[in-house]
Amino acid sequence: MINPYNVYRSLKRPWSRFDSDNNSSIFSIRKYGPSLAFCSPLLILGLISNTLLAQEADSLQIKSYVDKIILKLNLDTQNEEFLIFSDQQEQIALSTNNSLRLDLSLDYEFLGFSIGFAPNFFNSNKDDARKGSSELTDIGFRFFLGRWTQELTYQSNEGFYVENTADFIADWNANSDPYIQFPYLKRTYYGGSTAYVLNDRFSLRNIVYNTEWQLKSAGSFVPTARYGYRRISATLNQTREVENNFELDLIAAYYYTWVIHANWFIAPQLSPGIGIRFSNTTQENTTARERDTRYPLILDGGLQLGYSSERFIAGGLLNFQSIYTKTGSGSSVINDQVFARFFVGIRLDPPEFIAKQARRINEKFGL
Secondary structure, eight states, X not given: OOOTTHHHHHHTSOOSSOOGGGOOOOOOOOOOOOOOOOOOHHHHHHHHHHHHHOOOOOTTTEEEOTTSEEEEEEEEOOXXXXXXXXXXXXXXXXXXXXXXXXXXEEEETTEEEXXXXXXXXXXXXXXXXXXXXXXXXXXXXXXXXXXXXXEEEEEEEEEEEETTGGGTOTTOOTTTSOOOEEEEEEEEEEEEEEEEOSOTTOOHHHHHTOSEEEOSOEEEEEEEEEEEEEEEEEEETTEEEEEEEEEEEEEEEEEEEEEOXXXXXXXXXXXXXXXXXXXXXXXXXXXXXXXXXXXXXXXXXXXXXXXXXXXXXXXXEEXXXXXXXXXXXSOEEEEEEEEEEEXXXXXXXXXXXXXXXXXXXXXXXXX
16 A cells, blocks of 8 residues: 555654645655445345335334425534554544535435535635635435435545644644645545435434434344445646445444434434455556555444434434554555534425326335
């Protein structure tokens, strides 16, 4: 793999001010977020059998709004951040210049779609002169079949800066000087996840997608497989380096919804897991190829406070994500994040011609 500690060696040379065109190294970063489609024969068999045998959710336990169009706006503080450690305990902190982002989502019947971006009208996203410009695109699709949930994701992040620039530039002024920047570093991800809710009296769609309403407290284990292809690339000193990663995570997620009022709920969740990463690294104009296999340890969790009514939904949640990866080069990549998210949404009746087509599809495929 591309040695992440190379960036440390490149930063240790004397710096008066950072010149992005003089970068001499690319490094490997990791962020394991929502994750593409790997389906084992066992999952396919389970999906078919579950679809054939699925029953309506207990009307006293869960109320369904899949026949409504659900529009939702999310504001969150999730940012692409990494800590890279060497065996000598030196540290490099990397981040994109996108501290606030918006997500718009639409769900109807068994389908859902979302798009995320980081608009420049937020003041915290504007400091391009010192931190450089960062570009974010996040597009997701989801499908619901009984207790199965399938997600497909495309993500792209470009433009990073070094948060601890003061560790590498002796006379650096935190109030006025630009940060060390890697403007040509880009991460592209094509991924997906497959999840199954073991308890049919628990609604994952209530706390994640708001297409159902949990009326009585319940919890469930939700075994989840995340998989995908991640490409990290940069052009530095007129040399292009690319790292390709193929990823698989197995997550033992547990969710609980505590109904504290007719319209209010609290929902904690904890998701430990393990993964495997197959990577290969190439450099332009050379035949050299480096391969590596890693086994990250994963722990996600969070706490949500939500409101639901016949027409409106709203809430907020505090999440953490922690991933530790030991590389073959003696360096460690740690992705620790704590972020908040706030959302508001509305449930709308669909136009009759859309509802009619949805009924035909449901009747034809037994959804």
